[in-house]
Each structure stands twice: as structure tokens, then as C-alpha cells.
Amino acid sequence: MKSGALKMSWARQYMPVLGEIRKRFEADKPLSGTKIAMALHVEAKTAVLVETLAAGGAEVYITGCNPLSTQDDVAEALNDVSGVHCYAKRACSVEDYYEAIDKVLDVNPTVTIDDGMDLIHRLHTERRDLLDSIVGGCEETTTGIHRLRSMAAEGKLEFPVLAVNDTPMKRHFDNIHGTGESALSAVMITTNSLIGGKWFVVAGYGYCGRGLAKMAHGLGAKVIVTEIDPRRALEAHMDGYHVMTMDEAAKIGDIFVTTTGNTSIIGEKQFKNLKNGAILSNAGHFNVEIDIEWLESHKEGFEQRDGIDTYIINGKRINVLAEGRLVNLAVPKGMGHPIEVMDLSFGLQALCSEYIKNEGSALSGGVYDVPNEIDVAVASLKLKSLNVSIDALTEEQKLYMNSWDIGT
CATH class of the missing domain: 3.40.50.720 (NAD(P)-binding Rossmann-like Domain)
Incomplete structure (x- = not known):
């Protein structure tokens, strides 16, 4: 097994949330007919997300979101995955970076997944002819959300984007830990x-x-x-x-x-x-x-x-x-966030991609919060993998929490 595939195999064993989502995706194919354009850090954990999306029936086209964050052996291994096309290269020039983004967009995608908003920026400036086919997108990081909110405030964001970065399961685990x-x-x-x-x-x-x-x-x-x-x-x-x-x-x-x-x-x-x-x-x-x-x-x-x-x-x-x-x-030996942390963030991305595919056409352009049920679902899958149990509200407690006339 080549080094990129070995890295993916190592990451996969510590990503139980994506593993559970993949099982359902493989059975139900909820992303069939979807072309997903991605600009993310191309390394092993990202590759497991890409595999999961492809298992759900999507055609996935991916490039990097930073000239120095791609791991070339992982990029090579991704091109061996059915339904996946990877154009990322490490230490590329600015010109090569945007050429790869254009290759991802050349397929006329329907859903975007961004880390930093360069993909969405390109769509709204140089590739506006593709906007009508975009159902919606997802944004991974704080910087990208800042850019998107500025864009939306000016009325220039022309399709809905889920602010994956801003949901509790992302902020309190990915960002902090x-x-x-x-x-x-x-x-x-x-x-x-x-x-x-x-x-x-x-x-x-x-x-x-x-x-x-x-x-x-x-x-x-x-x-x-x-x-x-x-x-x-x-x-x-x-x-x-x-x-x-x-x-x-x-x-x-x-x-x-x-x-x-x-x-x-x-x-x-x-x-x-x-x-x-x-x-x-x-x-x-x-x-x-x-x-x-x-x-x-x-x-x-x-x-x-x-x-x-x-x-x-x-x-x-x-x-x-x-x-x-x-x-x-x-940095030369930088590995990015710990695997278990990215399992949570990429679990969110997988479920948000499914949500955007199904609901994006009903939404106008703008930045949207991740639905609470998706955030809770990812937390629940992680707890299940840890064999951790939590309490549930009784009917009496539900009534109390939803009432206004029960006092002292």
C-alpha cells in the first residue's frame, strides 16, 4: 500500500462518526446526482471525508485551499478513489493554485465545500456563468465565514452557504482543541x-x-x-x-x-x-x-x-x-488538527452537504446556521462511539421547561 493510502487508513480507524455516516451513505446514496466542488486542506482526514461523500453517490472534485497544506501522496491516493478527482499540489504558485480551482469549477458543480472562501469568491468573480447551477455550499473556517458575512451584507452572495465553522460542535472542539x-x-x-x-x-x-x-x-x-x-x-x-x-x-x-x-x-x-x-x-x-x-x-x-x-x-x-x-x-511536518477532532468537523460537513443538496434550492442567497439537529446528531454519534450515556428529559421535565405559569 502506498504512503497516501496508508495515511488514509490510519486516519479512518480513528474517525467513527464519519464511519457511521458512511454506512448510511453507502446504503441510501443520498448524494446521487450531486457534483461537489471542494477547496480544503488535502491531507488524510480530508480524504476520509471525500471518500464518505463519494460513497454517498457524489462526484467529488477537490483542490487545496492553501499552497503549503497539501500532502502530495494523499492527493495521489484520492485519485484512485472511484468518483473522486483531485487537483491539489503542495508548494504550488499562486497561478497554479487558481488554475486548480478553475479545474474544480469546470465540471459545473452543484454543491461547494470551502475552507477560506476562495472557491466561492472565484465563482462570484471570474466564473459567474456557473452560479445558476449551484444549489448551495458549506464553509469550514472562521476566515471564510467573515468573508461570506461581509459579502452577504452587501447583497452579493448569490446562493445559500451553511456556516459550519459557527456551530457548537465545530467551535468547541475543532477551534479550541x-x-x-x-x-x-x-x-x-x-x-x-x-x-x-x-x-x-x-x-x-x-x-x-x-x-x-x-x-x-x-x-x-x-x-x-x-x-x-x-x-x-x-x-x-x-x-x-x-x-x-x-x-x-x-x-x-x-x-x-x-x-x-x-x-x-x-x-x-x-x-x-x-x-x-x-x-x-x-x-x-x-x-x-x-x-x-x-x-x-x-x-x-x-x-x-x-x-x-x-x-x-x-x-x-x-x-x-x-x-x-x-x-x-x-510546516514540513505539520499534520493539521488531531484525527478525532476532524472526525467531528467532517461529520458536520458530510451531513451539511446532504442538507444543502436537499434544501438549498428553497433558500435564498446568504449565510445560514447549521440546523441544530445536525449538530446534535454528530455529538450523539461521537458519544455512541465512546460508549458514553447521558440522561433524557422526563415528560414532567419537558412540561416544566416549556411552561411559563409554574413558579414557586
């Missing part, structure tokens, strides 16, 4: 640097940021949180972290991870104040949070080791991981 563990482990394996005792700076205290802060604190780091939202800043303070501006954090931080989804979080002003040997990385979707362009324009440096570019600024070394791209997948 997935990003927290995988981003931290990517920093550790790439740098071989000790976490304990270091000043560890987390930019942004959303779901991803709080997961990362928690994991770093657990390893003994002195965690600093930077924020723009006073409520989240106060929450970080009450959770026991040091809260300050990025300007202040730049002077004392040893390791930095950005998780904001916004641009220019660490730039020229901070670069000039960083300590010698500071390590910078990004856990947001796009490579805009660290101003790599400024560093390149003032470059006096070299590739320190695999996945680390070192820049000399004011005589001090600044070490940037994965070119400022998504650190948990873009």
Missing part, C-alpha cells in the same frame, strides 16, 4: 524549542486563541493575550493570562502565534522591538497576519532550518515559521 493542540505541536516540532517558562504571545482570544492559550499554559508557558475586544480581553484576564497590547508584548515575547484572521497583526513597528531569536507563527487561515512582505523587502537572512525563515532586523534574528502561513499544516 484542534487549533490549540495542532498549532502548538507544529511550533514545537519545527523549532525544537522549550515552551515551559517562555513568554508565549497569543494574538486574539476567540475560540482558536483561547484553545492555544490553554495548551501553552498547560506546558508551563507565561501566556500573554492581545485583543481588540474589551470583553474578550477581560475574559482572558479572568482566565489568568497577561493582557496587553501587541506593542508591549513584542518587547518581551519569545514565541508568537496569531489567531485573529485579520491583517498586519505583527508588522514593522513590532519587528523592530522584538527580542533576538523571537519565533513568529500564524494559526489563521491566510498569510496576512505577519507582514512577510515588509520582512522580505528588508531581508538580510536565510532559511534557518526546514520551515523556518530567519530575518536579520537591527542586528537581531527574527524567525518566521511556514512563511507566515497556517502553521499547523504548512
